[in-house]
Amino acid sequence: MHRIVIVGGGYAGFYAAxxxxxxxxxxxxxxxxxxxxSYMTYQPFLPELAAGSVEARHVAVSYRRHLKRTRIVAGRVTFVDHAHKRITLEHADGTPDSLAYDTVVxxxxxxxxxxxxPGVARAAIGFKTIEEAVYVRDTLIGNLEKAASTPPGPARDRLLTVVFVGGGFAGIEAFGELRSMTTALLERYPELTMADTHFHLIEATGRVLPEVSERTSTWVRHHLAERGAFVHLHTQVDSAVDGRVVLSDGQVLETELLVWTAGVVANPLVTRHTDLPIDARGRVSVRPDLRVGTPDRIYDGAWAAGDDAAVPDLTGAGVGATPTEPGxxxxxxxxxxxxxxxxxKNIVRALRGGTPENYRHHNLGSVATLGLGDGVxxxxxxxVTGFPAWLMHRxxxxxxxxxxxxxxxxxxxxxxNLAWGRDAIELHEIRAPRSAFEEASAPPPRRLPMAS
Ligand SMILES: Cc1cc2nc3c(=O)[nH]c(=O)nc-3n(C[C@H](O)[C@H](O)[C@H](O)COP(=O)(O)OP(=O)(O)OC[C@H]3O[C@@H](n4cnc5c(N)ncnc54)[C@H](O)[C@@H]3O)c2cc1C
Structure with missing residues (x-):
C-alpha cells in the first residue's frame, strides 16, 4: 500500500493526518x-495556561484519541533521505530506526x-511548549511565595522581577497574561503590593506586534505601561549570566524569571538534516501547491507546510514580497x-492522478489577549481593544x-473560573516527584547514645 509519512503532528501535520x-x-x-x-499543542492557549486560566492538559490534543486510522510513532525524525525515500528516526526510548515511504510530509x-x-542558555526559558508554560507559571507563583517571606531589598526585588525578551504575539500575550495573573494573586499576599513587582519586556526593534498597525502597536505599549509593565524598545540583551540581565542601554535587571520569546526559526531537522531544497531562512522550499520544489524542479512525493516551509503567498501580502516575487x-x-x-486534499488528488490546487489565503486579522478581560x-x-477584543480572542x-x-x-x-477564580496553583515538586518517597524510605538517622 502507498505509505504517507508525516513528520511532526503540530497544526499543519495534525490537520493533514x-x-x-x-x-x-x-x-x-x-x-x-x-x-x-503524543499530542498536538494548541500554542495560542499557552499564555492563558501560564496565567492559570486554562488547564495544561486541555491545551494538548491527543493523537491516539482523535486520529483513529493513522499509525502513530512516538519518535524524533533525525534525517529525511528523499533520494532513497527513507526516513531515519529515534524512538522514544532512544532506539534508532528507519522507515521507507512513498510520500513524505x-x-x-x-x-x-x-x-x-552570554548566560541566556542557562538563565532563560522559551515559551513554545506546555512544559515551558507550566514552568513559567509555577516559577512566578513560587517566587511570589518566597518573596512574601523575604524582607524588602535586592533579593526580594529579584524574585519579583519578570523579564520577557521579544515583543511578538507570543511574548506580548504571555507578558500581559502574567501581569494580569500577578495582579489577581497579590490579593492573597498582604505582604506584597503591585508596586513591589517589576515587569519588563525587551524588544530590539522600534515596535511590538509587527502584525498590527503602528497605531495599534503604540496603544498596546501604552496600555501595558498603564498597568505598570515596561516595554523597552530599541533595546537588546547583552548578557544574562545567572539572571543578571544587562541591557544594551546599560540598565541591569536582576531576575529569577527570564522568558525568551524573540521569534522562531525553522526546525533544524529541515534546515540541516534533509536532502531537500532549503531557502535562505532555513525553510524547505515549496511551490504554491505545497509540493517541495523550486520554480524549475518538483521533488516528487515530498510535501511541506506550516512554520518549517517557505510557502509562496499568492495574495501578494507575504513576507519579503516584491513587485516580481510573491513573498x-x-x-x-x-x-x-x-x-x-x-x-x-492535494496528496489525495496527486495519488489519483489529479492536479494539486494552489494555496491562497487572505489574512483574517490578528487577535491577542493582554490579560483577563483585556485584548486587542x-x-x-x-x-477593537479591551474587553470586546478579549471576548473575540476567547x-x-x-x-x-x-x-x-x-x-x-x-x-x-x-x-x-468564573465562579471560583483562576486555578493558579504551583506544583513545583512535580519536577522531583520521587523526593517525598525517597525521604520517607531513607534509613532513619542513627540515634546517638545519651551522654551519662
Ligand atoms: C505562545 C504562542 C502563541 C501563539 N498564538 C498564535 C495565535 O494566536 N494565532 C496564530 O495564528 N498563531 C499563533 N502562534 C503560532 C502558531 O502556534 C504556529 O505558527 C503554529 O503552531 C505552526 O504550526 P506548525 O504545524 O508549523 O508547527 P507546530 O505546531 O509547532 O508543530 C510542529 C510539530 O513537529 C514536531 N516535531 C519537531 N521536531 C520533530 C522531529 N525531529 N521529528 C518529528 N516531529 C517533530 C513537534 O513536536 C510538533 O508537534 C502562537 C505561537 C506561540 C508559541
Missing amino acids: WKLEKHLRRNEAEVILIDPR LTAGAVTRTFPV TTVPNAQHAVRQGKLLA FQSGPIV GYHVLAIPSWERTWRVAAGWLS
Whole structure:
C-alpha cells in the first residue's frame, strides 16, 4: 500500500493526518505520523495556561484519541533521505530506526530563535511548549511565595522581577497574561503590593506586534505601561549570566524569571538534516501547491507546510514580497491549519492522478489577549481593544481548537473560573516527584547514645 509519512503532528501535520483520514478510501494509503510527543499543542492557549486560566492538559490534543486510522510513532525524525525515500528516526526510548515511504510530509514546525548571548542558555526559558508554560507559571507563583517571606531589598526585588525578551504575539500575550495573573494573586499576599513587582519586556526593534498597525502597536505599549509593565524598545540583551540581565542601554535587571520569546526559526531537522531544497531562512522550499520544489524542479512525493516551509503567498501580502516575487506566508496558525487541510486534499488528488490546487489565503486579522478581560484585535483598518477584543480572542480560539471535546473542556474550565477564580496553583515538586518517597524510605538517622 502507498505509505504517507508525516513528520511532526503540530497544526499543519495534525490537520493533514485528520483530513487524510477523511479523504482517503479504505486501503488507498497507509498514514504514519511521527512526533516525539503524543499530542498536538494548541500554542495560542499557552499564555492563558501560564496565567492559570486554562488547564495544561486541555491545551494538548491527543493523537491516539482523535486520529483513529493513522499509525502513530512516538519518535524524533533525525534525517529525511528523499533520494532513497527513507526516513531515519529515534524512538522514544532512544532506539534508532528507519522507515521507507512513498510520500513524505514535512510539518516539523519551528523552534525558538536564540542568539549567542552570554548566560541566556542557562538563565532563560522559551515559551513554545506546555512544559515551558507550566514552568513559567509555577516559577512566578513560587517566587511570589518566597518573596512574601523575604524582607524588602535586592533579593526580594529579584524574585519579583519578570523579564520577557521579544515583543511578538507570543511574548506580548504571555507578558500581559502574567501581569494580569500577578495582579489577581497579590490579593492573597498582604505582604506584597503591585508596586513591589517589576515587569519588563525587551524588544530590539522600534515596535511590538509587527502584525498590527503602528497605531495599534503604540496603544498596546501604552496600555501595558498603564498597568505598570515596561516595554523597552530599541533595546537588546547583552548578557544574562545567572539572571543578571544587562541591557544594551546599560540598565541591569536582576531576575529569577527570564522568558525568551524573540521569534522562531525553522526546525533544524529541515534546515540541516534533509536532502531537500532549503531557502535562505532555513525553510524547505515549496511551490504554491505545497509540493517541495523550486520554480524549475518538483521533488516528487515530498510535501511541506506550516512554520518549517517557505510557502509562496499568492495574495501578494507575504513576507519579503516584491513587485516580481510573491513573498512567503507568515509563520502562524492561521496559515498552518489551512495549509495542513489543503495538503491532505492535494496528496489525495496527486495519488489519483489529479492536479494539486494552489494555496491562497487572505489574512483574517490578528487577535491577542493582554490579560483577563483585556485584548486587542485588528483586521485591516478595523481595531477593537479591551474587553470586546478579549471576548473575540476567547471565542475564536475555543472554537478553533481541534475537536469539540477540547472545546468543551476549555470552556468548562473558564466557567469554573468564573465562579471560583483562576486555578493558579504551583506544583513545583512535580519536577522531583520521587523526593517525598525517597525521604520517607531513607534509613532513619542513627540515634546517638545519651551522654551519662
Ligand atoms: C505562545 C504562542 C502563541 C501563539 N498564538 C498564535 C495565535 O494566536 N494565532 C496564530 O495564528 N498563531 C499563533 N502562534 C503560532 C502558531 O502556534 C504556529 O505558527 C503554529 O503552531 C505552526 O504550526 P506548525 O504545524 O508549523 O508547527 P507546530 O505546531 O509547532 O508543530 C510542529 C510539530 O513537529 C514536531 N516535531 C519537531 N521536531 C520533530 C522531529 N525531529 N521529528 C518529528 N516531529 C517533530 C513537534 O513536536 C510538533 O508537534 C502562537 C505561537 C506561540 C508559541
